[in-house]
Amino acid sequence: MILQPNDEAIARAVGALRAGGLVAFPTETVYGLGASASDAAAVGAVFLRKGRPASNPLIVHVDGVDMAQSVVADWPARAGALAAGFWPGPLTLVLAKGPHVPPAVTAGGETVAVRAPDHPVALALIRALGGPLVAPSANPSGAVSPTTAGHVEADFPDLLILDGGPCRTGIESTVLDLTGPPRVLRQGVISADAIAAALGEPVAEGATPGPARSPGLAGSHYAPRAPLRLVAPEAGPEPEGTARVVLPDSATEAAARLYAALREADVEDATAIWVQAPTPEQLAGPEGGLWRAILDRLQRAAERKAES
Ligand code: TXA
Ligand code: MG
Numbered sequence: 001m002i003l004q005p006n007d008e009a010i011a012r013a014v015g016a017l018r019a020g021g022l023v024a025f026p027t028e029t030v031y032g033l034g035a036s037a038s039d040a041a042a043v044g045a046v047f048l049r050k051g052r053p054a055s056n057p058l059i060v061h062v063d064g065v066d067m068a069q070s071v072v073a074d075w076p077a078r079a080g081a082l083a084a085g086f087w088p089g090p091l092t093l094v095l096a097k098g099p100h101v102p103p104a105v106t107a108g109g110e111t112v113a114v115r116a117p118d119h120p121v122a123l124a125l126i127r128a129l130g131g132p133l134v135a136p137s138a139n140p141s142g143a144v145s146p147t148t149a150g151h152v153e154a155d156f157p158d159l160l161i162l163d164g165g166p167c168r169t170g171i172e173s174t175v176l177d178l179t180g181p182p183r184v185l186r187q188g189v190i191s192a193d194a195i196a197a198a199l200g201e202p203v204a205e206g207a208t209p210g211p212a213r214s215p216g217l218a219g220s221h222y223a224p225r226a227p228l229r230l231v232a233p234e235a236g237p238e239p240e241g242t243a244r245v246v247l248p249d250s251a252t253e254a255a256a257r258l259y260a261a262l263r264e265a266d267v268e269d270a271t272a273i274w275v276q277a278p279t280p281e282q283l284a285g286p287e288g289g290l291w292r293a294i295l296d297r298l299q300r301a302a303e304r305k306a307e308s
Contacts, residue, residue: 002149005121005162014128016160017042022049024138024152025125026164027117029090029172029188030145030259031152032061032135033159034125037071040102043134047104049156052141057107058134059092059173060114063126068114071098071132078178078199085198088118090173091190105134111179121164137172144224144266144301145172147259154263170256171293176203187296189255191289221300222259224266228302230277241271247278247294251287254278255294262301 003009005026013023020042023034033050035042037060047054062068065083069075073096082091097112106112114132117123126133137145138152138159146152147170149163174188176195183204184192196203226243238244243265247254265273275298278291285291 001159002153002161002163005124005164009162010121010124010128013125013160013162017129017133020045022046022159023125024146024149024156024159024161025119025122025133025135026149026162026167027061027119027122027135028167029117029169030147030167031138031149031161032117032122032133033138033152033156034061034133034135036129037061037101037105037132037134040104043102043104046134046136050136050139050141052136054104055107056141057109057111057113058105058136059175060101060105060112061122061126061133061135062114062116063123064088064116067126067132068093068116071101071112071114072096073098076178078182082176082178082195082198083116086190086195088116088123089190090118090169090188091115091195092173092175092186094175094177094179094185096179111177113175115173119164121162125162142221142223144222144262145259147256151259151263166256166260168256170258170260171297174293187289187293189290189293191293193289222262222297223301223303224262224273226266226270226273228262228273228275228298230298230302231274233276233279235274235276238274239272241269243267243270243273245273245275247276251278251282251290251294255290258294258297 017036035046092113092115094113147167149161174190175186177183192203192205245261282291
């Protein structure tokens with residue numbers, strides 16, 4: 001059920017969360033499937049509802065630095081600098097986990113991912129609950145993330161959904177590991193360069209060799225039902241039944257449109273989806289960081305269907 005996010009709806013959502021229920025809410029990136037982070041059973045229900053592997057940890061959403069400090073073991077100077085520069089906003093920090101975070105949140109690991117979302121409805125919900133919310137993107141595991149309340153309802157018709165309108169940013173937050181030298185584990189709107197500038201030190205990018213550091217980044221993700229292929233602008237004509245997606249020329253607009261465009265192309269009789277990939281010029285240009293984050297999502301979406 002989609003609710004306009006007035007005081008009454010927020011109170012109702014808080015009641016559901018306190019009773020161990022799930023609530024979908026808007027953030028600036030994508031809609032989240034929220035549960036109280038301190039309620040281990042509710043956190044377990046999030047994994048079940050999404051069909052998410054228990055090995056893939058969740059992001060803890062907070063209203064600011066004080067609440068973030070309540071879920072970590074240690075708040076390093078780098079975290080303070082980045083929170084001051086980018087919170088509330090689409091930057092998730094991976095830090096040593098505090099003792100009160102249920103193991104299910106972190107998939108049994110010793111680190112916790114935390115961010116303050118830049119959306120008034122998300123912040124109002126966290127404040128009214130008086131504690132942090134775990135929230136993965138509100139889509140079945142592996143499928144396309146939702147950027148409108150309608151997208152969430154299409155996947156989870158019986159869920160309580162707070163409607164905050166279309167998400168402004170449109171792709172998920174940058175995930176930054178701060179448990180060692182800073183390393184971007186998932187690209188997003190906030191680029192490694194912007195983080196490096198704020199910290200005054202280099203920032204690495206990509207998963208480290210060895211065991212996966214960000215399990216959700218391994219393998220496929222973000223995939224529509226129909227097989228997706230990345231094509232060059234000059235490719236074509238596309239075969240019958242193939243939907244072609246052309247993204248806006250601005251990376252900011254392309255990110256905001258990306259998931260809605262994939263969902264619109266993924267209609268019942270579509271046999272394939274062709275997406276025009278960002279061009280080498282775009283990837284090397286002033287918006288290159290964001291184009292690379294978009295390309296990363298598209299490549300993962302394409303990968304899944306190539307494998308299955
Ligand atoms: O923008 C976003 O981050 C959205 C909105 C709802 O906030 N959330 C989101 O959650 O994208 P999800 O669950 O779809 O993706 C979380 C990513 C996954 O790749 C997961 O593996 C990684 O963050 N992650 C979570 N906890 C981690 C940890 N302790 N260490 C490393 N990676 C972690
Ligand atoms: Mg997701």
